[in-house]
Every structure is written in structure tokens, then in C-alpha cells.
Amino acid sequence: MSLVVDVLAGGVRGGTSIMYAGLGETVSERSGVINLGTEGAMLVGALAGYAVTAETGSPWIGALGGAAAGALLASIHALLVVVRKANQFASGLTLLFLALGVTSFYGSDYVGKSINPFTKWDVPGLSDIPWIGEIFFQNDPLIYVSYVAVPLIWFVLFRTRMGLLVRTAGERSDSLTVNGYSVERIRSAAVIAGGALSGLGGAHLSIAYANAWFENMVVGRGFIAVALVIFASWSPLRVMGGAYLFGSALALAPALQARGYGVNQFALDVIPFVLTLLVLAVLGKRTLAAAPDELKRVFENAPAKT
Amino acid sequence: MSARTRRLAAFTGAIAALAVALSSCSAASSGGGGGGASGSDSSEPGTGGTAVGFIMVGPKDDFGYNQAVYDGSEIIKKKFPDLKVITAENVPEDDNAARTMEQMIDKGAKIIFATSYGHLDAAVQVAKDHPDVVVIQQGNTITDTVEPNMGTYFGTVYEPMYLAGIAAGKATKSDKLGYVYAFPIPQTIANINAFERGAQSVNPDAETITVSTSSWCDPAKQRSAADSLLSQGVDVITQHQDCTKTVIEAAEAKGAMTVGYHADASSLAPKGWITGAVWNWGPLYTDIVQTIVDGKFVGSEYNANYRVGYKTGENPFVLAPYGKVVDAQTKAAIETAKAFLSTATGSPFVGPVIAQDGSIAVAAGKVPTYAEVDGMNYFVKGVIGKLSS
Numbered sequence: 001m002s003l004v005v006d007v008l009a010g011g012v013r014g015g016t017s018i019m020y021a022g023l024g025e026t027v028s029e030r031s032g033v034i035n036l037g038t039e040g041a042m043l044v045g046a047l048a049g050y051a052v053t054a055e056t057g058s059p060w061i062g063a064l065g066g067a068a069a070g071a072l073l074a075s076i077h078a079l080l081v082v083v084r085k086a087n088q089f090a091s092g093l094t095l096l097f098l099a100l101g102v103t104s105f106y107g108s109d110y111v112g113k114s115i116n117p118f119t120k121w122d123v124p125g126l127s128d129i130p131w132i133g134e135i136f137f138q139n140d141p142l143i144y145v146s147y148v149a150v151p152l153i154w155f156v157l158f159r160t161r162m163g164l165l166v167r168t169a170g171e172r173s174d175s176l177t178v179n180g181y182s183v184e185r186i187r188s189a190a191v192i193a194g195g196a197l198s199g200l201g202g203a204h205l206s207i208a209y210a211n212a213w214f215e216n217m218v219v220g221r222g223f224i225a226v227a228l229v230i231f232a233s234w235s236p237l238r239v240m241g242g243a244y245l246f247g248s249a250l251a252l253a254p255a256l257q258a259r260g261y262g263v264n265q266f267a268l269d270v271i272p273f274v275l276t277l278l279v280l281a282v283l284g285k286r287t288l289a290a291a292p293d294e295l296k297r298v299f300e301n302a303p304a305k306t
Numbered sequence: 307m308s309a310r311t312r313r314l315a316a317f318t319g320a321i322a323a324l325a326v327a328l329s330s331c332s333a334a335s336s337g338g339g340g341g342g343a344s345g346s347d348s349s350e351p352g353t354g355g356t357a358v359g360f361i362m363v364g365p366k367d368d369f370g371y372n373q374a375v376y377d378g379s380e381i382i383k384k385k386f387p388d389l390k391v392i393t394a395e396n397v398p399e400d401d402n403a404a405r406t407m408e409q410m411i412d413k414g415a416k417i418i419f420a421t422s423y424g425h426l427d428a429a430v431q432v433a434k435d436h437p438d439v440v441v442i443q444q445g446n447t448i449t450d451t452v453e454p455n456m457g458t459y460f461g462t463v464y465e466p467m468y469l470a471g472i473a474a475g476k477a478t479k480s481d482k483l484g485y486v487y488a489f490p491i492p493q494t495i496a497n498i499n500a501f502e503r504g505a506q507s508v509n510p511d512a513e514t515i516t517v518s519t520s521s522w523c524d525p526a527k528q529r530s531a532a533d534s535l536l537s538q539g540v541d542v543i544t545q546h547q548d549c550t551k552t553v554i555e556a557a558e559a560k561g562a563m564t565v566g567y568h569a570d571a572s573s574l575a576p577k578g579w580i581t582g583a584v585w586n587w588g589p590l591y592t593d594i595v596q597t598i599v600d601g602k603f604v605g606s607e608y609n610a611n612y613r614v615g616y617k618t619g620e621n622p623f624v625l626a627p628y629g630k631v632v633d634a635q636t637k638a639a640i641e642t643a644k645a646f647l648s649t650a651t652g653s654p655f656v657g658p659v660i661a662q663d664g665s666i667a668v669a670a671g672k673v674p675t676y677a678e679v680d681g682m683n684y685f686v687k688g689v690i691g692k693l694s695s
Contacts, residue, residue, distance in 0.1 A: 006533075006534060006537050009533075009537075010530055010533055010534065013529075013530075013533070014526060014529075014530050017526070104396065108365055108366075108367070108395075111365045111367050111368055111549075112367035112368070112369060112373075114551075114573075114574065117555075119559065120559070205525075205526055206525075209526055209529050210525030210526045210528065210529045210552045211525075211529075211551070211552060211555050211556075212525045212549065212551045212552045212555075214364075214365070214368070214523055214525055214549055215365065215396065217523075217524070217525055217526070219521070219524055219526075221526070250527075250530065251530055251533075251534070254517045254519075254527075254530050254531040254533070254534035254535075255534045257516065257517040257518065257531075257534070257691055258484075258515055258517055258531075258534040258535050258537070258538045258540075259538070260515070260690045260691060260692070261692065262691075262692025262693070265518060265519070265520040266520060269520070
């Protein structure tokens with residue numbers, strides 16, 4: 001297989017968990033709430049997905065379990081920062097470390113267990129297309145679900161009343177209040193939905209990609225997702241592209257090594273962050289222009305207008 | 307506006323720093339417990355304790371390195387009913403290791419096994435602070451003077467890896483073998499070289515393609531590494547990782563074969579399992595503990611950098627049971643090779659050994675010592691991949 005196909009196919013497979021988490025963070029940040037606990041939501045999703053799959057024998061139920069666990073962790077964030085107006089950075093990071101501890105503790109029983117994971121399923125017809133087929137249509141079902149989820153989330157955010165409310169909560173929350181909506185309720189819903197997506201991303205890692213649970217197995221992919229959202233200017237479609245780009249960056253090291261090239265894996269591992277910093281440096285103000293207004297308040301440490 | 311942009315940039319930088327920090331952190335065992343005053347009586351180090359401590363870098367059921375340590379500690383529990391066995395999982399290779407060992411000493415341990423390569427510095431420090439406690443480290447080498455209450459031990463894992471290489475060289479149809487490893491430390495390099503030399507001994511065309519993950523256990527990176535190897539036509543995969551499940555299952559799913567490492571994982575690959583180099587620490591741990599409690603540790607072979615292989619005693623590395631793909635002829639070839647390794651002049655690296663760059667690494671007819679193999683810093687010819695510096 002050519003290097004390009006190898007790297008891009010690896011990018012789709014390895015980037016999907018980051019994409020789900022990035023989509024979750026996008027929904028949350030669009031409503032004006034940043035969640036640095038995305039890494040934690042992925043961790044609880046990875047463990048819950050694995051544990052539920054091990055207990056029920058069904059990876060589909062496992063995936064739902066992963067999403068539910070992510071939503072549960074995010075609901076604590078919603079309670080703290082939306083209802084109690086706590087500092088968003090502090091809450092997110094604290095929840096991450098809570099998730100690390102809790103999953104290490106409860107996960108030890110599942111380290112040695114085997115599961116019946118999602119398996120590769122070639123889409124009839126499409127998988128035979130040269131290049132495209134190998135990259136996009138010889139994958140696991142959760143990857144196919146993401147092909148539907150991305151346009152769906154875009155549609156909901158930008159073409160429905162629900163999406164309008166979420167975006168308004170993130171841009172001009174006072175206008176919602178004036179019109180009799182509860183900003184708290186809208187933001188909480190967005191944060192919890194975001195947590196569910198991040199949990200699903202974690203479950204993709206444990207029950208579709210690596211097919212294993214180990215403590216701290218997300219190793220920073222949740223933070224890549226947070227960086228990705230800025231990189232993608234809070235757009236679900238660009239999150240998809242960015243996730244594949246970051247995923248391909250991660251797939252580059254093994255692909256080169258398997259061809260006998262000497263590479264420094266540590267240098268390649270920081271590519272996603274270097275890319276994000278480059279985007280920030282090059283686009284500067286334009287990146288910021290895309291940020292939801294209420295989110296900018298978080299960065300400026302100004303009290304939220306609710 | 308530009309102030310906002312700067313904040314956003316600083317914020318992203320902070321995220322990057324966090325991610326880097328996180329990727330090297332595991333759930334730290336809670337600290338505490340200062341160094342107690344060490345015993346002042348003149349008895350031999352390691353005697354008079356009520357417990358034996360084992361610190362492990364990972365979880366005890368990882369189908370790998372740490373599980374083997376844990377299984378060994380269970381043997382100690384059975385063989386020495388008077389001693390309490392204290393185990394600590396997920397002990398990082400930093401100050402936390404020293405703190406965990408101090409806690410074990412507080413709980414009555416006079417013998418401590420520090421079982422990860424990177425636990426050595428902490429082990430040396432604890433041994434110096436507690437002359438009455440024997441701290442013994444698994445897998446690394448003390449290059450300074452060895453304290454009277456210190457030692458390292460290891461098996462010559464590259465010997466069974468050489469034998470497994472024979473099985474892999476016979477089994478492969480594409481003549482491409484894959485090796486997923488963590489870091490280019492000498493022990494790993496010797497394993498990879500021995501595996502390739504074993505394969506070459508029965509199949510001169512066999513190549514070993516290497517991919518590093520820069521982590522002892524990052525399952526997602528392992529999957530990515532396995533995918534890259536499989537897409538290059540590799541049909542036998544082996545590894546030097548602490549957790550081994552992901553790579554084995556990825557190979558099995560693609561119809562490739564597997565040589566295991568650390569633990570018998572044949573249940574994960576019913577079709578493609580060949581064999582593996584697995585551990586049997588029980589006998590060596592038992593002998594080390596017995597030597598210490600008998601008060602004979604100082605000056606013993608364990609009070610040094612002890613290495614045991616087929617020719618000097620009972621190698622803690624043994625071959626795992628064979629899978630279906632291994633035929634009788636291959637088994638016979640492996641038995642012959644094992645008998646050769648057990649002779650005084652037997653080694654996977656009997657010269658001439660040609661390095662990857664074509665230079666002669668071991669002269670014709672020369673047999674490198676265990677210590678020389680322990681310091682290996684080059685790939686042999688037939689290994690594909692560069693050692694990153």
C-alpha cells in the first residue's frame with residue numbers, strides 16, 4: 001500500500017476518537033462553555049464502553065454506555081460552571097483528574113478481560129474504489145456513524161431552532177433571557193451532549209480501535225481535541241478535516257518507520273499542537289472572530305452575562 | 307483584540323504543555339511516608355524483616371511484564387508463609403518509586419524488588435538510605451560500585467527470542483516479520499537482533515521491520531504501529547511492549563501470526579499463535595529471597611549485576627506453548643538450537659555478526675559475553691528501521 005494511503009487510512013482510524021471528542025467540545029463551546037475535562041470524558045467513556053461491552057457482549061450497547069458515562073461526567077461540569085458559575089478551567093481540569101483516579105481504580109478489573117469488539121466491515125461497492133475505499137470504507141461501524149454524525153451536528157447547530165438557541169447562548173445570551181429562555185438549561189444540555197460525544201470518542205478507542213482498556217489510555221488525545229476545536233474555528237465540518245489531519249500526523253511515524261525511515265516519534269507527536277499554534281499565529285484575529293462571544297468572556301475572565 | 311488573541315495562544319500553549327505532561331504521567335500512588343531511621347544493628351542486610359515488597363510500573367494483569375512479576379510474587383507468598391508480600395502497581399519511574407519503597411520499609415519490608423528498568427535510580431537511593439534493607443532491581447545495570455545491599459538481576463530474554471525467531475522464520479510466507487517496540491534500550495535491541503538472527507538461521511531471506519511507539523503501553527499507538535506493519539505485508543508480528551493485547555488481536559484479525567512476549571497470550575490468537583518468550587520468575591525470586599533471609603546476600607552472585615541464561619542456570623525466560631502453525635520439523639530445529647545455546651560457546655551472536663551498515667560487529671568465531679550483549683547499540687543486517695538517537 002502506498003505511503004499516502006497508509007497514512008490517510010491511519011488518520012481516519014486514529015483520528016475518529018479525537019473527532020468525536022472535538023465535536024463534543026464544539027457543541028459545548030458553541031453554547032459558551034469550555035470543557036477542559038474532555039480528556040476525562042474520553043477516559044470514562046473508554047472504560048465504560050469497555051466494561052459494558054465485556055458485560056453485555058455487545059459493542060453497540062458498550063458505545064451507548066461510553067456516551068452515557070461521558071454525559072454523566074459532563075453533567076458535573078454543567079452543574080458547577082453553568083448553575084454554580086464556577087471557574088470553567090478549574091472545573092474541567094479537576095474533573096479530568098477525578099476521571100483519571102476513578103477509571104484507574106475501577107478499571108483494574110477490566111485490564112485483563114477480553115471483549116467482542118467492533119470489527120472491520122467493508123462497505124459493499126464503495127470499499128473497492130481505489131484509494132477512497134481503502135481510506136474511508138474499510139473501517140469499523142463507529143467510523144461510519146461519524147460520517148453521519150458530522151453533517152447531522154452541523155445541520156442541528158446551523159439549520160434548526162435548537163441549534164440557534166445553543167449558538168445564541170454562546171453569542172448573546174442576554175437576548176435569550178429577554179425572550180424568556182433559560183440560558184442555564186440550554187448550556188447544560190449542550191455541555192452534557194458534548195460530554196456524550198466525548199465519551200463515545202473514548203469508547204471508539206477502547207472497543208473499536210485498540211480493543212483494550214488500560215489506565216490513562218487516552219494519553220492526551222482529549223487535549224488534542226480541545227486544540228482541534230480552536231484549529232477548526234468551532235465548525236463541525238472543519239473538526240472532521242482537522243481530526244483526520246491530526247490523526248494522519250500521528251499515523252505518520254509508524255508508517256515511515258515501517259518503510260525503514262528513521263524518525264523521532266517525540267517530534268512527530270507534537271505536530272497537532274504545532275499546527276494549532278501556527279493557525280493561531282497566521283490567522284490571529286480571524287480565529288478569534290470565529291469564537292463565540294460568550295466564550296471570549298471566559299478567556300477574559302469576565303463575568304458571564306446570564 | 308490582539309490581547310485576546312494572545313490569551314488564546316497562551317491558553318493553547320498551556321493545553322499543549324498539559325498534554326505532554328499527561329502523556330508521561332500515570333495515576334501516582336499517593337505519596338507520604340518519610341524515610342525512617344535505618345536499623346543500626348550489625349545483622350546482615352535484608353534479614354529480620356516481616357515483609358517483601360514488589361513495585362511494578364504497570365497493572366498486575368496486563369498480559370505482560372507486570373503480570374509476570376505479580377505471578378512471581380504469588381510464588382513468594384506460597385514459599386515464604388512467614389513473610390507478608392506487599393505489591394504496588396502503577397508505580398511511576400520517578401520519586402514516587404522511592405516514596406513507595408519507603409512506605410514498604412515502614413510496613414516491615416527488608417527486601418524490595420524494584421521491577422521496572424527505570425526504577426533503578428530510586429532503588430539505589432533507597433538502598434543507600436537503608437543499609438539494613440536489600441533492594442534488588444530487575445532488568446537494569448548498575449554501572450557504579452554495587453552497594454552491599456543492592457543488586458540487579460535479569461534473564462537473557464534474547465535467547466528465547468532467538469528460538470522464537472526460528473519459529474517465525476519458518477512460519478512466514480512473505481519473509482517479512484514485524485517488531486513493535488517502545489524505546490531503543492540495549493535489552494530491546496538485543497531482542498530484535500536475536501529474533502532476526504534466529505529467523506535468518508532457517509530462512510536467509512527473512513527481514514524484521516521495526517516500529518517504535520515511544521511508550522511501554524499506549525494501545526492506540528500500538529494499533530497504529532500494527533496497522534502500518536501489516537500493510538507492508540508483514541505476516542508475523544512480535545513486540546516489546548508492557549501491554550501486549552492490542553497488537554496480538556490486531557494481527558489475528560488480519561490473519562497474521564503472532565510471537566508473544568512476557569506472558570502466554572495464546573488465548574488471544576487461537577489461529578495465529580506461534581510461541582513466545584514468557585517469564586517464569588518463581589524459581590529465581592525464591593532463590594534470591596532465600597539467599598537474603600539466610601543472611602548470605604552480601605558477596606553473593608545476586609549482590610551484583612546477575613544475568614542468567616540457558617548455560618548458567620535456570621533462565622526465567624521460557625518458551626510459551628507452541629501454536630498450531632508450528633510443525634514438528636520446526637520444533638526439532640528449536641530443540642537443537644536450545645541445546646547449542648546451553649553449551650559454553652553457544653550464543654545467538656556467535657561471530658561473524660554483521661551490523662545493519664555492513665560493518666562487522668562481532669568477529670568471526672567470537673562469542674560475546676552476556677554483558678557485551680547487554681550493551682548492544684546497533685541493529686544487525688536484516689533488521690529494517692533506524693535507531694533514533
